[in-house]
Amino acid sequence: MNRVFGNIFIAALLLIFIELLMFLFPLSFAAEENTIKNLKSESVILIDAATGEILFEKQSQKKMYPASITKILTAIIAIERSNLNDTVTVGKGTGS
Numbered sequence: 001m002n003r004v005f006g007n008i009f010i011a012a013l014l015l016i017f018i019e020l021l022m023f024l025f026p027l028s029f030a031a032e033e034n035t036i037k038n039l040k041s042e043s044v045i046l047i048d049a050a051t052g053e054i055l056f057e058k059q060s061q062k063k064m065y066p067a068s069i070t071k072i073l074t075a076i077i078a079i080e081r082s083n084l085n086d087t088v089t090v091g092k093g094t095g096s
Helices: 002-024 033-037 068-081
Strands: 044-047 054-058
Touching: none
Parallel strands: none
Antiparallel strands: 044 054
């Protein structure tokens, strides 16, 4: 029983140590030089949702058409969060 307790204790200490390291040295998902050079997208923008700060952009003002996944996700959200019997009016300048 002491051996099992000792293993659990060591595993708990290791977990606490790993969590401490993750707190002190958080992984950065910001664009690094190497990643930016390999980016193949024509246009991109990365915005911090909490602050609204633009973290990275590349031709973010360029007019681009939404990808298929974006269209599918939009349709799913519209179906889940709306009444399909409602009438929706879209203004003239909405698509431009």
